Amino acid sequence: MEPLNMTSVPDIAVIGLGLIGGSLAIRLREKGLVGRIIGVDASESHAQMALERGLVDCIASMDDAIAQTDVIILATPVDVLRSSLPIVLDQVDHQVVIDLGSTKADLTAIVAGHPRRGRYVATHPMWGTEYSGPTAAVSGAFEGKTVIMCDVTDSDPDALEWTRRMYDAIGMRISEMDAEAHDIHAAYVSHISHITSFALANTVLEKEREDEAIFGMASAGFESTVRLAKSNADMWVPIFRQNRENVLDVINEHIAQLRKFKSCLEKENWEYLHELIRDANRIRRIIK
């Protein structure tokens, strides 16, 4: 097993040319961190679009892409990662394999006993938008955001080091934790936001059947809370599925919190309602 030459500018494969894979390809090129970028995508039209937008230099099959590159970046939905990560690891020797998925415990468990486990680095860059596909990929993504790297002691030192340098070079803050802790935290600060936003959209769309006029009134506040409801089902169902227990815990907690507001209104307990809002205001410490 040859260690990757850290001073080189490696050719890389990006598997999954959507919002995340596409934006990372743009970013790695902006920073001059890579040589050729070979793209792989199950969708012919997405692959073509990625090529036309210049996200990648050429399109290849997964096998060919792995054979020709030193770094393989997996940016597919998490259900696809589940099946493709072991297959990719079967084919690598010296390469670094990095996934960008939103769940980590399920995936790391699947490859726990794999003879090439060390070549794999489990990461989750905490950046995204509500759009998807290669046309959604943007320049300047990831900057100033946090990337979580999981179970780092299970990765080979050279693979870990290259991955750290890559994230550092694209302007991300690196945080390390185990895969289980990641999944709990992600349920709180990302997954539940999507659930509430989907549910809020359905609440209002249900009403709209009765009255189309309502939407002229949609305020900036409404747009902000409901924005994530535009997110792609093919991406999010597998995330909720893989992080099912943690997301269920947080939904339960969130419904309990909503019930407190409901109870205040029912009982006309305006003092406690004031207190609940003052509690919520403490979020100012967290988001500027």
Add this chain to the structure above:
Amino acid sequence: MEPLNMTSVPDIAVIGLGLIGGSLAIRLREKGLVGRIIGVDASESHAQMALERGLVDCIASMDDAIAQTDVIILATPVDVLRSSLPIVLDQVDHQVVIDLGSTKADLTAIVAGHPRRGRYVATHPMWGTEYSGPTAAVSGAFEGKTVIMCDVTDSDPDALEWTRRMYDAIGMRISEMDAEAHDIHAAYVSHISHITSFALANTVLEKEREDEAIFGMASAGFESTVRLAKSNADMWVPIFRQNRENVLDVINEHIAQLRKFKSCLEKENWEYLHELIRDANRIRRIIK
């Protein structure tokens, strides 16, 4: 009762020099729509701040401000409006009185039989931010947003006309409906967003007691859904109080929608979860 001269640039009073009143004062001045702006505020320090920021030309008592001006704009929290609107109407003859409150049914009911009811125009400009006070007032507010004008046939034609021209001149789209319809719609497209955001903040802050590290991970999506949780309790408790029944209806509907997501996860019904998300995606029609 003298009709207001529509070609004049009237002196105006702004009662309540916070985010909304302050931003409207800035906007009216930007557009050259008014002469002197006399400010009124229960808080000495807010009044002073508004003067220092140049939001108003001078500070006066409510009585003095009403006596010296042709247009009186009420921009206080809705509980204060409840008590101050009848008092203001007692003192006007020719002036136009416009309120900017987020609820309308309660307020219009209170002054329904008032001998000067015609001088009052009930409005709700659908613009705001999560910040409050005179320092939160900004230039360029309201532009391109919708303002709801309620029960317009209860207002004198000249008062209505001046108000319409004012909102048109500051770039707002005018929509008319009765006060009850406004309050139902506002519950769906504004008030519930604040409830979900407050509840989401409390959900996550509850967790944070156990683990401070969680917040490095807060993503842009989380920030978007939780942003409104920074909103001011003194403004929002009276809104929820005055719009209690409608807000309760929407909270119940929202909890029911959340339970559908919960049920999908519990029963591992991934097809129905996919369908719920696809339903929510239809919000793309509404928000761009």
